Amino acid sequence: xxxxVMTAQAPAEGLHGVATDFxxxxxxxxxxxxxxxxxxxxxxxxxxxxxxxxGYMNVRISTTAKWANPSAVFSLAIGQTEVxxxxxAIMTMVLITSSGTMAMAVNFGYRxxxxxxxxxxxxxxxxxxxxxxxxxxxxxxxxxxxxxRPWGSALGPPQFGAVFFMxxxxxxxxxxxxxxxxCVVAMRxxxxxYDRKGTYETVEVVGLxxxxxxLVWVFIFALFYLW
Amino acid sequence: xxxxxxxxxxxxxxxxxxxSFVTKYIWSQDHKVIAIQYGVTAIAIGLVALVLxxxxxxQLGFPHAFSLxxxxxxxxxxxxxxxxxxxxxxxxxxxxxxxxxxIPLMCGSRDMVFPYLNMVSYWVYLLAVIVLxxxxxxxxxxxxxxxxxxxxxxxxxxxxxxxxxxVCMLISLGIFIVAFTMGxxxxxxxxxxxxxxxxxxxxxxxxxxxxxxxxxxxxxxxxALLVSAVMMTLDSTVxxxxxxxxxxxxxxxxxHSGGSPLLFQHLFWFFGHPEVYIVAxxxxxxxxxxxxxxxxxxxFGYRMMVWAILAIGCLSFVVWAHHMYVSGMNPYFGFFFAxxxxxxxxxxxxxxYNWVLTLxxxxxxxxxxxxxxxxxxxxxxxxxxxxxxxGNVTVDVPLSxxxxxxxxFHMVMGVSPILVVFGAVYHWYPKITGKMMNDFxxxxxxxxxxxxxxAIYLPMHYLGILGVPRRYYAYTTTDFPQSVQELxxxxxxxxLIVGAAQLILLYNLxxxxxxxxxxGPNPWRATTLEWQTPDTPPHxxxxxxxxxxxxxxxxxxxxxxxxxxxIPQNVPPGPTxxxxxxxxxxT
Numbered sequence: 117x118x119x120x121v122m123t124a125q126a127p128a129e130g131l132h133g134v135a136t137d138f139x140x141x142x143x144x145x146x147x148x149x150x151x152x153x154x155x156x157x158x159x160x161x162x163x164x165x166x167x168x169x170x171g172y173m174n175v176r177i178s179t180t181a182k183w184a185n186p187s188a189v190f191s192l193a194i195g196q197t198e199v200x201x202x203x204x205a206i207m208t209m210v211l212i213t214s215s216g217t218m219a220m221a222v223n224f225g226y227r228x229x230x231x232x233x234x235x236x237x238x239x240x241x242x243x244x245x246x247x248x249x250x251x252x253x254x255x256x257x258x259x260x261x262x263x264x265r266p267w268g269s270a271l272g273p274p275q276f277g278a279v280f281f282m283x284x285x286x287x288x289x290x291x292x293x294x295x296x297x298x299c300v301v302a303m304r305x306x307x308x309x310y311d312r313k314g315t316y317e318t319v320e321v322v323g324l325x326x327x328x329x330x331l332v333w334v335f336i337f338a339l340f341y342l343w
Numbered sequence: 344x345x346x347x348x349x350x351x352x353x354x355x356x357x358x359x360x361x362x363s364f365v366t367k368y369i370w371s372q373d374h375k376v377i378a379i380q381y382g383v384t385a386i387a388i389g390l391v392a393l394v395l396x397x398x399x400x401x402q403l404g405f406p407h408a409f410s411l412x413x414x415x416x417x418x419x420x421x422x423x424x425x426x427x428x429x430x431x432x433x434x435x436x437x438x439x440x441x442x443x444x445x446i447p448l449m450c451g452s453r454d455m456v457f458p459y460l461n462m463v464s465y466w467v468y469l470l471a472v473i474v475l476x477x478x479x480x481x482x483x484x485x486x487x488x489x490x491x492x493x494x495x496x497x498x499x500x501x502x503x504x505x506x507x508x509x510v511c512m513l514i515s516l517g518i519f520i521v522a523f524t525m526g527x528x529x530x531x532x533x534x535x536x537x538x539x540x541x542x543x544x545x546x547x548x549x550x551x552x553x554x555x556x557x558x559x560x561x562x563x564x565x566x567a568l569l570v571s572a573v574m575m576t577l578d579s580t581v582x583x584x585x586x587x588x589x590x591x592x593x594x595x596x597x598x599h600s601g602g603s604p605l606l607f608q609h610l611f612w613f614f615g616h617p618e619v620y621i622v623a624x625x626x627x628x629x630x631x632x633x634x635x636x637x638x639x640x641x642x643f644g645y646r647m648m649v650w651a652i653l654a655i656g657c658l659s660f661v662v663w664a665h666h667m668y669v670s671g672m673n674p675y676f677g678f679f680f681a682x683x684x685x686x687x688x689x690x691x692x693x694x695x696y697n698w699v700l701t702l703x704x705x706x707x708x709x710x711x712x713x714x715x716x717x718x719x720x721x722x723x724x725x726x727x728x729x730x731x732x733x734g735n736v737t738v739d740v741p742l743s744x745x746x747x748x749x750x751x752f753h754m755v756m757g758v759s760p761i762l763v764v765f766g767a768v769y770h771w772y773p774k775i776t777g778k779m780m781n782d783f784x785x786x787x788x789x790x791x792x793x794x795x796x797x798a799i800y801l802p803m804h805y806l807g808i809l810g811v812p813r814r815y816y817a818y819t820t821t822d823f824p825q826s827v828q829e830l831x832x833x834x835x836x837x838x839l840i841v842g843a844a845q846l847i848l849l850y851n852l853x854x855x856x857x858x859x860x861x862x863g864p865n866p867w868r869a870t871t872l873e874w875q876t877p878d879t880p881p882h883x884x885x886x887x888x889x890x891x892x893x894x895x896x897x898x899x900x901x902x903x904x905x906x907x908x909x910i911p912q913n914v915p916p917g918p919t920x921x922x923x924x925x926x927x928x929x930t
Contacts, residue, residue, distance in 0.1 A: 139543050152536055167567045175606065180601060273600075
């Protein structure tokens with residue numbers, strides 16, 4: 117900040133000084149605008165998922181019927197053995213792995229490595245699509261074989277199916293939107309848009325979104341499948 | 344930074360001025376045009392809500408004389424009136440309208456940080472309004488669940504609009520939240536990142552602080568409304584039971600079971616209470632600037648005013664259940680929420696004291712904006728004091744669902760913000776159009792509105808203390824004193840007059856556009872940056888070739904030793920414009 121426009125500001129100490137220092141810069145955060153905007157959006161989105169999960173906990177606690185047993189509902193048969201939570205373990209692995217490839221893409225973006233960045237983003241998008249595909253499989257198994265419906269099921273109270281489809285569906289929409297977002301930005305990386313612009317920060321902004329979607333999944337996983 | 348985007352750029356050649364009518368006024372990315380689009384749409388739908396309220400008043404004042412509406416229509420009118428006024432008028436007008444217009448101009452930027460997103464925000468808002476209006480024409484009409492949309496009755500048979508109307512309402516709210524999020528992200532990022540050189544956070548006008556904080560509240564509170572809207576839409580269309588307990592309704596039992604109506608109330612009010620401050624904080628900010636400008640005196644205690652806005656914003660998230668004292672709650676929770684509610688009165692009272700102290704020994708010009716700003720102080724103190732009554736559990740319980748509550752929230756979040764809206768319209772109209780509004784019509788509009796709202800809402804407190812319940816179509820068989828009906832008649836007549844007085848404003852807006860006196864760039868002799876633009880109305884890009892540089896805070900009025908009684912923010916320290924300390928800590 118140039119001093120010529122800052123007149124007669126006495127140096128301040130303590131908390132007052134922290135507030136003054138924070139307020140005195142032209143930009144509140146020394147990062148690009150898109151990144152600030154994404155952080156604020158993610159804060160807002162955090163509140164959406166918090167409300168969904170709080171609502172879920174509330175209906176689960178207040179319903180009188182016995183909740184469905186997740187180990188039994190979400191199991192997969194391999195040959196003759198029922199393995200509890202097998203599919204969901206694979207899905208979680210896939211999504212966490214995609215966070216790893218995303219982080220590598222950000223790294224290669226800042227190194228201006230166009231082709232590797234594109235490839236890693238497409239791998240990330242592919243893993244995300246794979247996650248959504250497995251979720252579709254899980255849903256169809258629940259609906260067609262177990263007979264779970266949003267308005268009721270034999271496995272538990274009506275809220276079980278309702279809240280499960282709503283929250284995982286909302287998260288699945290986030291992942292799907294992320295896959296599209298990743299593909300669009302990957303295409304722009306590939307055709308040199310960010311080289312011309314002079315910065316690869318958008319790759320990091322996509323990365324923020326993607327890591328957030330993964331983080332939300334960890335909470336959904338814990339609260340739906342392990343509780 | 345490697346590149347500089349449009350809002351922050353000195354070079355005017357990079358700005359492409361839109362030429363055709365369509366890109367200039369319809370699909371415009373200019374924050375000023377978007378602000379006007381937001382404003383006009385919000386006022387248009389607000390007029391619908393105003394007419395609905397007058398229809399309701401005719402029914403209450405003259406129950407047998409008119410047969411305009413049936414009891415079910417009354418519920419629909421009350422619901423749509425409330426929802427439109429709170430969300431589609433006040434929220435959209437303060438944030439989409441004034442936020443869009445003032446933030447870049449007052450912060451010294453060329454535009455919002457992402458103008459395209461800003462444009463999309465308006466068109467999505469328009470879609471939300473259209474879906475809301477479609478609700479009036481679907482089979483069964485709009486929802487009649489009350490603006491709080493409490494389940495189970497909102498989606499049960501017997502409530503008007505329980506099949507189609509409620510779904511239109513919920514979808515419209517969802518679309519509105521998407522629109523608000525796109526706009527809100529822009530406002531917050533612009534304030535944080537795209538101010539001009541020298542415009543530190545603690546030099547921003549309080550209007551910007553109020554709008555900025557309200558937008559953050561919106562971004563954190565609307566999620567709860569979105570979630571409850573999604574859940575209730577599923578309850579009413581798919582047949583889930585989030586909010587629907589097992590019950591018998593009109594002789595048959597729906598298939599729902601095991602849901603929790605209280606969950607909806609918590610989610611709704613977690614949104615609903617911050618919403619009060621989403622409407623109030625921009626009004627607080629704007630009124631501070633109006634008072635300071637027209638009293639030719641710096642705002643008293645600027646730094647405290649900023650911290651009070653932030654403190655109110657934080658506290659507004661931990662008071663929501665004071666709307667639910669009668670819903671059935673652990674008494675200790677009632678104690679907690681009553682305490683937090685009363686704590687909010689501390690920063691709020693601080694602001695009121697500072698407004699009054701700003702006027703103290705000021706050079707008060709009773710211009711039309713100033714009249715509305717002073718009127719706001721009256722109505723806000725009035726509505727705030729009844730808020731202390733309702734914040735206490737023991738006082739609230741007997742007053743719940745009576746006209747006392749109606750009077751309270753209309754004074755505090757209906758009339759008060761609307762008076763600020765009017766003041767702000769008269770204040771900034773010269774910048775938006777380059778013309779002054781007619782002074783006589785403005786004064787007429789003020790006095791009828793200001794005295795009229797007291798004639799409407801003061802008697803309602805008395806009705807509430809008598810126990811007259813709200814949301815009733817008629818009181819024919821209830822044995823209330825004769826004064827109740829007489830007062831209802833008087834209230835209705837006052838409401839009709841105040842409603843008609845708003846036509847004066849509309850006429851004045853159109854008349855002054857063509858016949859108004861040219862205003863010049865800075866008719867109020869104000870310090871803030873929006874009055875220092877090279878053109879009036881400001882052109883695309885706001886600042887001409889060079890961005891402004893800010894040297895002082897926004898309130899350098901009547902500075903001793905200065906040649907003029909105001910020093911604009913972009914005037915460097917010099918012999919006729921002494922340097923000041925930057926903010927009000929020295930006074």
